[in-house]
Protein backbone atom coordinates (compact mmCIF):
# COMPACT_ATOMS: atom_id res chain seq x y z
CA UNK A 105 0.00 0.00 0.00
CA UNK A 106 1.50 3.34 -0.97
CA UNK A 107 1.62 6.11 1.60
CA UNK A 108 0.64 9.76 1.33
CA UNK A 109 0.57 11.40 -2.10
CA UNK A 110 3.60 13.71 -2.37
CA UNK A 111 3.20 15.02 -5.89
CA UNK A 112 0.88 14.55 -8.86
CA UNK A 113 2.49 15.16 -12.24
CA UNK A 114 0.89 15.00 -15.68
CA UNK A 115 1.49 11.26 -16.07
CA UNK A 116 2.87 10.01 -12.76
CA UNK A 117 1.98 10.22 -9.07
CA UNK A 118 4.62 10.08 -6.35
CA UNK A 119 3.81 8.49 -2.98
CA UNK A 120 5.61 8.25 0.32
CA UNK A 121 6.80 4.83 1.47
CA UNK A 122 7.73 3.51 4.91
CA UNK A 123 11.25 4.73 4.21
CA UNK A 124 11.87 8.52 4.31
CA UNK A 125 14.43 8.39 1.49
CA UNK A 126 12.39 6.25 -0.88
CA UNK A 127 9.27 6.98 -2.92
CA UNK A 128 6.81 4.95 -4.96
CA UNK A 129 6.30 6.27 -8.48
CA UNK A 130 2.94 5.28 -9.98
CA UNK A 131 2.61 5.49 -13.79
CA UNK A 132 -0.88 6.54 -14.94
CA UNK A 133 -2.41 6.25 -18.43
CA UNK A 134 -2.93 10.03 -18.65
CA UNK A 135 -1.30 11.72 -21.61
CA UNK A 136 -0.82 15.41 -22.26
CA UNK A 137 0.89 17.41 -24.97
CA UNK A 138 1.71 21.05 -25.65
CA UNK A 139 2.16 21.85 -21.97
CA UNK A 140 -1.09 20.23 -20.97
CA UNK A 141 -3.26 21.90 -23.62
CA UNK A 142 -4.07 18.56 -25.18
CA UNK A 143 -5.26 15.84 -22.82
CA UNK A 144 -6.12 12.19 -23.25
CA UNK A 145 -5.56 8.66 -22.12
CA UNK A 146 -3.40 6.00 -23.68
CA UNK A 147 -4.56 2.52 -22.68
CA UNK A 148 -1.94 0.61 -20.68
CA UNK A 149 0.61 3.41 -21.14
CA UNK A 150 1.37 3.41 -17.41
CA UNK A 151 2.21 -0.28 -17.46
CA UNK A 152 4.39 0.01 -20.57
CA UNK A 153 6.22 3.19 -19.49
CA UNK A 154 6.95 1.68 -16.07
CA UNK A 155 8.33 -1.46 -17.72
CA UNK A 156 10.31 0.46 -20.38
CA UNK A 157 11.74 2.96 -17.90
CA UNK A 158 12.73 0.18 -15.49
CA UNK A 159 14.52 -1.61 -18.30
CA UNK A 160 16.41 1.53 -19.40
CA UNK A 161 17.39 2.43 -15.82
CA UNK A 162 18.72 -1.12 -15.30
CA UNK A 163 20.67 -0.90 -18.55
CA UNK A 164 22.16 2.46 -17.58
CA UNK A 165 23.04 1.25 -14.09
CA UNK A 166 24.91 -1.69 -15.62
CA UNK A 167 26.91 0.85 -17.68
CA UNK A 168 27.83 3.03 -14.73
CA UNK A 169 25.03 5.61 -14.90
CA UNK A 170 23.25 5.80 -11.54
CA UNK A 171 19.59 6.81 -11.32
CA UNK A 172 16.86 7.13 -8.75
CA UNK A 173 15.53 3.70 -9.78
CA UNK A 174 15.67 1.01 -7.07
CA UNK A 175 13.32 -1.67 -8.39
CA UNK A 176 10.00 -2.30 -10.06
CA UNK A 177 7.28 -2.88 -7.45
CA UNK A 178 4.38 -3.92 -9.66
CA UNK A 179 2.89 -3.32 -13.12
CA UNK A 180 2.48 0.41 -12.65
CA UNK A 181 4.92 1.28 -9.87
CA UNK A 182 8.61 1.54 -9.22
CA UNK A 183 10.49 2.17 -6.01
CA UNK A 184 12.92 5.07 -6.34
CA UNK A 185 15.26 7.15 -4.24
CA UNK A 186 13.72 10.39 -3.11
CA UNK A 187 15.53 13.16 -4.99
CA UNK A 188 15.17 16.91 -5.25
CA UNK A 189 14.58 17.54 -8.93
CA UNK A 190 16.87 20.09 -10.59
CA UNK A 191 14.45 22.23 -12.64
CA UNK A 192 16.32 21.77 -15.89
CA UNK A 193 15.13 19.48 -18.67
CA UNK A 194 18.08 18.24 -20.69
CA UNK A 195 17.19 17.35 -24.28
CA UNK A 196 19.64 15.44 -26.48
CA UNK A 197 19.03 15.27 -30.23
CA UNK A 198 20.59 13.08 -32.91
CA UNK A 199 18.12 13.79 -35.70
CA UNK A 200 16.17 17.01 -36.33
CA UNK A 201 12.51 16.82 -35.30
CA UNK A 202 9.91 18.63 -33.25
CA UNK A 203 10.79 22.03 -31.84
CA UNK A 204 14.35 21.94 -33.23
CA UNK A 205 12.99 21.58 -36.76
CA UNK A 206 10.56 24.44 -36.14
CA UNK A 207 13.06 26.74 -34.45
CA UNK A 208 15.96 26.29 -36.87
CA UNK A 209 14.14 25.33 -40.05
CA UNK A 210 15.83 21.93 -40.28
CA UNK A 211 13.72 19.33 -42.08
CA UNK A 212 12.44 16.59 -39.80
CA UNK A 213 14.65 13.55 -40.28
CA UNK A 214 17.87 15.41 -41.07
CA UNK A 215 20.69 13.63 -39.29
CA UNK A 216 22.72 16.08 -37.18
CA UNK A 217 26.52 15.95 -37.58
CA UNK A 218 26.85 15.66 -33.79
CA UNK A 219 24.47 15.32 -30.92
CA UNK A 220 22.89 18.60 -29.79
CA UNK A 221 22.30 19.22 -26.08
CA UNK A 222 19.65 21.73 -25.00
CA UNK A 223 18.44 22.96 -21.64
CA UNK A 224 14.86 23.90 -20.85
CA UNK A 225 13.67 25.60 -17.68
CA UNK A 226 11.22 23.19 -16.05
CA UNK A 227 8.39 25.58 -15.27
CA UNK A 228 4.87 24.78 -16.49
CA UNK A 229 3.64 28.37 -16.03
CA UNK A 230 6.32 29.54 -18.46
CA UNK A 231 5.83 26.59 -20.82
CA UNK A 232 9.34 25.15 -20.20
CA UNK A 233 11.33 27.76 -22.17
CA UNK A 234 14.66 26.99 -23.86
CA UNK A 235 17.51 28.43 -21.79
CA UNK A 236 21.30 28.68 -22.10
CA UNK A 237 24.20 28.42 -19.66
CA UNK A 238 23.94 32.05 -18.61
CA UNK A 239 20.24 31.71 -17.86
CA UNK A 240 20.92 28.63 -15.75
CA UNK A 241 23.58 30.59 -13.87
CA UNK A 242 21.50 33.73 -13.36
CA UNK A 243 18.44 31.74 -12.27
CA UNK A 244 20.66 29.76 -9.88
CA UNK A 245 19.39 26.44 -11.23
CA UNK A 246 22.81 24.77 -11.24
CA UNK A 247 26.48 25.73 -10.99
CA UNK A 248 28.56 25.81 -14.19
CA UNK A 249 30.29 22.60 -13.04
CA UNK A 250 26.97 20.89 -12.40
CA UNK A 251 25.64 21.95 -15.80
CA UNK A 252 28.77 20.61 -17.46
CA UNK A 253 28.21 17.35 -15.60
CA UNK A 254 24.57 17.17 -16.76
CA UNK A 255 25.61 17.77 -20.33
CA UNK A 256 28.41 15.15 -20.32
CA UNK A 257 26.25 12.62 -18.48
CA UNK A 258 23.40 13.12 -20.97
CA UNK A 259 25.75 12.55 -23.91
CA UNK A 260 27.00 9.35 -22.29
CA UNK A 261 23.40 8.20 -21.86
CA UNK A 262 22.81 9.04 -25.51
CA UNK A 263 25.70 6.79 -26.57
CA UNK A 264 24.43 3.90 -24.46
CA UNK A 265 20.79 4.18 -25.53
CA UNK A 266 21.54 4.84 -29.21
CA UNK A 267 23.60 1.65 -29.55
CA UNK A 268 21.17 -0.44 -27.53
CA UNK A 269 18.24 0.76 -29.63
CA UNK A 270 20.07 0.38 -32.94
CA UNK A 271 20.48 -3.33 -32.15
CA UNK A 272 16.70 -3.44 -31.83
CA UNK A 273 16.13 -1.63 -35.13
CA UNK A 274 15.13 1.65 -33.51
CA UNK A 275 16.60 5.09 -34.23
CA UNK A 276 16.92 7.33 -31.18
CA UNK A 277 15.88 10.70 -32.61
CA UNK A 278 15.87 12.72 -29.39
CA UNK A 279 14.94 12.48 -25.73
CA UNK A 280 14.50 14.46 -22.54
CA UNK A 281 16.15 13.74 -19.20
CA UNK A 282 15.69 15.10 -15.71
CA UNK A 283 18.09 14.88 -12.82
CA UNK A 284 17.84 15.33 -9.09
CA UNK A 285 19.99 15.45 -6.01
CA UNK A 286 20.06 12.92 -3.20
CA UNK A 287 22.45 14.32 -0.59
CA UNK A 288 25.01 15.95 -2.85
CA UNK A 289 24.97 13.23 -5.50
CA UNK A 290 23.31 13.99 -8.84
CA UNK A 291 21.15 11.11 -10.05
CA UNK A 292 19.20 10.61 -13.23
CA UNK A 293 15.48 10.81 -12.40
CA UNK A 294 12.01 10.87 -13.91
CA UNK A 295 11.43 8.32 -16.70
CA UNK A 296 12.79 7.23 -20.07
CA UNK A 297 9.89 6.11 -22.23
CA UNK A 298 8.00 6.78 -25.46
CA UNK A 299 6.52 9.80 -23.61
CA UNK A 300 9.96 11.40 -23.28
CA UNK A 301 11.84 10.12 -26.34
CA UNK A 302 11.36 10.02 -30.09
CA UNK A 303 11.86 6.51 -31.42
CA UNK A 304 11.69 5.73 -35.15
CA UNK A 305 11.71 2.30 -36.76
CA UNK A 306 15.13 1.88 -38.37
CA UNK A 307 13.75 0.61 -41.70
CA UNK A 308 10.58 2.63 -42.21
CA UNK A 309 11.03 5.64 -39.88
CA UNK A 310 7.60 4.83 -38.49
CA UNK A 311 7.10 6.76 -35.24
CA UNK A 312 7.02 4.54 -32.14
CA UNK A 313 6.46 7.24 -29.52
CA UNK A 314 4.19 9.96 -28.17
CA UNK A 315 4.27 11.91 -31.45
CA UNK A 316 1.51 9.50 -32.53
CA UNK A 317 -0.65 11.06 -29.79
CA UNK A 318 0.62 14.65 -30.23
CA UNK A 319 -0.06 14.55 -33.98
CA UNK A 320 -3.17 12.32 -33.97
CA UNK A 321 -1.48 9.65 -36.07
CA UNK A 322 -3.42 6.73 -34.55
CA UNK A 323 -1.91 3.45 -33.39
CA UNK A 324 -0.69 5.02 -30.17
CA UNK A 325 -1.04 2.01 -27.84
CA UNK A 326 0.38 -0.26 -30.52
CA UNK A 327 3.50 1.92 -30.82
CA UNK A 328 4.19 1.82 -27.06
CA UNK A 329 3.62 -1.95 -27.04
CA UNK A 330 5.91 -2.40 -30.06
CA UNK A 331 8.68 -0.48 -28.27
CA UNK A 332 8.32 -2.65 -25.19
CA UNK A 333 8.36 -5.85 -27.27
CA UNK A 334 11.53 -4.79 -29.07
CA UNK A 335 13.33 -3.86 -25.86
CA UNK A 336 12.32 -7.01 -24.11
CA UNK A 337 12.85 -9.26 -27.12
Ligand code: TMP
Nearest residue numbers: 201202203204278279280299300301302
Ligand atom coordinates in the same frame (compact mmCIF):
# COMPACT_ATOMS: atom_id res chain seq x y z
P1 TMP B 1 10.66 18.87 -28.68
O1 TMP B 1 11.18 18.60 -30.06
O2 TMP B 1 9.19 19.06 -28.59
O3 TMP B 1 11.43 19.98 -28.01
O4 TMP B 1 10.96 17.54 -27.82
C1 TMP B 1 12.26 17.03 -27.70
C2 TMP B 1 12.21 15.73 -26.92
O5 TMP B 1 11.84 15.95 -25.57
C3 TMP B 1 11.21 14.71 -27.45
O6 TMP B 1 11.82 13.42 -27.40
C4 TMP B 1 10.06 14.75 -26.49
C5 TMP B 1 10.69 15.21 -25.22
N1 TMP B 1 9.81 16.09 -24.46
C6 TMP B 1 9.39 15.73 -23.19
O7 TMP B 1 9.73 14.65 -22.70
N2 TMP B 1 8.59 16.59 -22.50
C7 TMP B 1 8.20 17.78 -22.99
O8 TMP B 1 7.48 18.51 -22.31
C8 TMP B 1 8.65 18.15 -24.31
C9 TMP B 1 8.23 19.45 -24.91
C10 TMP B 1 9.44 17.27 -24.98
